[in-house]
Amino acid sequence: MNTTDWFTSWFNTPYYHILYKHRNDADAQFFMRNITSFLQLPKSSTIVDLPCGKGRHSVYLNSLGYDVVGGDLSKNSIAYAKQFENDTLHFEVWDMRKTIEGRYDAIFNLFTSFGYFEDDEEDIAVLRNIKNGLKENGVFVLDFLNVEKVKNTLVKEEVKTIDGIEFNIQKEIKDGFILKHISFFADGKAHSYTERVKFLTLEKLQSYFDRVGFKITEIFGDYQLNAFNASLSDRLIIVAK
């Protein structure tokens, strides 16, 4: 496995968490409140949050009474999340490309944690792993970006200053990927990373879901759970069984 993949390095840095600090606990809690009340999962349910980052969704889901396992490839994020562990909340370093051993009531893949791989088959394999990790009536929630809206509102260049770091950001859509080039100077040196997320439309995702035998039961367009609209929605949230 190539450990120099962009998602292995960038997400393991403190700078990723600084740039995305607006994606905070409040943002996670609002969505989790809405989706759990929509799903009506019994409190005894076990939910896997994969990848969980530093655990913002996992911690809140656990506070709602669910048994939660958070997994992420980033060792630093899992080390941080472990401070929140209790009898019904656990975190582990977990590569979503690996087969899931247990069987769970629900698996959540939140905040654009999908579509990272060059080869479609690798993305489909992640979905297959998730499907195999669910109990008979288990449910999967995928919270992805709405690529159509990203394309129509693409800001090609911008500068964001957060915590004293000036992030220079350039975005482009190229070869089927949304590329976000991020460069900045911090802690005495220049850094540059490129996020690469596949341009996955609902139609393309539907074909992935079909391939693994997942049935899409609901499609939402934002964290309030309004219906999905390809030109207007901020998110593409798919519920599947």
Ligand SMILES: C[S@@+](CC[C@H](N)C(=O)[O-])C[C@H]1O[C@@H](n2cnc3c(N)ncnc32)[C@H](O)[C@@H]1O
């Ligand atoms: C955009 S972040 C979202 C994290 C979290 N869901 C949240 O909302 O804060 C994407 C996460 O995917 C993780 N990741 C990337 N590739 C992974 C893989 N192959 N297996 C597990 N986690 C992975 C990264 O470490 C990062 O924490």
